[in-house]
Amino acid sequence: MKYRKLGTTESEISEIGYGAWGIGGNQWQGAVDDESLKALKRSFEVGVNLVDTALAYGEGHSEQLVGRAVRQDFRRIYVATKVPPKNRIWPASPMTPISEVFPYDYIIQSTELSLRNLGLEQIYLQQFHVWSDAWTNTDEWRKAIEDLRRSGKVRYFGISISEHDPDSALEAIKTGTVSAVQVIYNIFDQMPERNLFPLCQAMKIGVLARVPLDEGGLTGTITEDTQFAPGEFRESYFRGDRKKQVVEHVEALKRDLAGVPGSLPEIALRFCLSHPAVTSVIPGMRRVATVESSCRAASAGKLDTRVLETLKRHAWNRNFYQ
Numbered sequence: 001m002k003y004r005k006l007g008t009t010e011s012e013i014s015e016i017g018y019g020a021w022g023i024g025g026n027q028w029q030g031a032v033d034d035e036s037l038k039a040l041k042r043s044f045e046v047g048v049n050l051v052d053t054a055l056a057y058g059e060g061h062s063e064q065l066v067g068r069a070v071r072q073d074f075r076r077i078y079v080a081t082k083v084p085p086k087n088r089i090w091p092a093s094p095m096t097p098i099s100e101v102f103p104y105d106y107i108i109q110s111t112e113l114s115l116r117n118l119g120l121e122q123i124y125l126q127q128f129h130v131w132s133d134a135w136t137n138t139d140e141w142r143k144a145i146e147d148l149r150r151s152g153k154v155r156y157f158g159i160s161i162s163e164h165d166p167d168s169a170l171e172a173i174k175t176g177t178v179s180a181v182q183v184i185y186n187i188f189d190q191m192p193e194r195n196l197f198p199l200c201q202a203m204k205i206g207v208l209a210r211v212p213l214d215e216g217g218l219t220g221t222i223t224e225d226t227q228f229a230p231g232e233f234r235e236s237y238f239r240g241d242r243k244k245q246v247v248e249h250v251e252a253l254k255r256d257l258a259g260v261p262g263s264l265p266e267i268a269l270r271f272c273l274s275h276p277a278v279t280s281v282i283p284g285m286r287r288v289a290t291v292e293s294s295c296r297a298a299s300a301g302k303l304d305t306r307v308l309e310t311l312k313r314h315a316w317n318r319n320f321y322q
């Protein structure tokens with residue numbers, strides 16, 4: 001495993017982080033706690049030292065599993081979690097006042113609940129689970145950050161940027177208040193390269209690349225016949241003729257990648273790590289096999305320029321979250 005410095009912090013973060021949404025069990029089906037704990041443990045053994053979870057993932061269940069795994073391990077593991085929007089609306093609307101989403105008392109209480117779920121004394125990176133720059137010039141969120149850092153309950157703050165809106169936190173980043181952002185970045189969604197990544201590089205802000213496998217689209221395993229459990233998030237994400245569209249895009253990708261060593265998911269993870277703004281890529285990994293495959297990808301290093309040029313052509317501008 002290789003490590004990269006997170007922005008201006010003192011921390012060296014593993015290039016692969018553990019995305020812990022899927023193990024929460026409410027929106028992704030099929031996670032089994034024993035298997036999730038084994039996957040978490042294996043990830044630490046192979047050098048992963050960052051886990052990204054959220055209070056909203058299984059209403060604390062993901063945090064509880066992460067806390068158990070982290071407390072049983074002797075290594076230094078950096079835990080990132082998130083304050084959900086108080087109104088529980090994803091993504092944020094600029095028309096909604098911040099008082100309905102992140103009031104001061106709510107940020108403090110949500111952080112304390114996450115600490116109890118995790119069984120830890122400090123959250124390494126606390127992130128706002130939605131953001132709108134319409135809120136940047138208000139005071140309460142900054143005061144909450146100051147107070148939580150002063151009390152030692154949180155080491156650093158970050159923003160989890162809304163899907164398909166990578167420019168929605170540029171003003172907040174410019175304040176210098178946050179140390180990291182996380183954003184959707186993958187072969188299909190290359191939008192953050194335009195404005196967000198150059199700003200993060202200039203401001204020395206850490207970047208966690210999330211959804212690197214397009215919720216499974218870039219694993220190459222989705223076919224027109226793939227069925228998701230009723231009510232699972234991906235049933236909606238890949239609804240209608242979307243699976244057919246994904247298959248067509250993946251086939252085109254595979255044709256262009258013929259001769260490039262590694263599986264499609266491994267190349268997809270290396271794509272993210274090839275951008276110098278990215279600190280860590282955080283695939284969801286509920287199984288030991290996917291942990292091992294993802295970590296192998298990171299050890300293969302950056303993709304060469306010729307492959308990156310090819311992948312640029314596969315950017316695909318669509319929003320399946322709607």
Ligand SMILES: NC(=O)c1ccc[n+]([C@@H]2O[C@H](COP(=O)([O-])OP(=O)(O)OC[C@H]3O[C@@H](n4cnc5c(N)ncnc54)[C@H](OP(=O)(O)O)[C@@H]3O)[C@@H](O)[C@H]2O)c1
Binds near residue numbers: 129161214
């Ligand atoms: N708003 C937000 O803040 C937000 C939203 C979405 C995601 N996130 C974060 O980003 C993380 C990643 O996103 P995601 O989990 O939604 O989707 P993702 O990482 O794009 O895709 C996860 C899928 O890829 C599979 N996979 C992972 N590594 C693989 C490999 N090497 N080879 C083959 N398949 C592989 C996983 O399999 P198995 O699970 O079966 O092992 C899972 O089915 C989340 O877990 C969460 O931490 C944050």
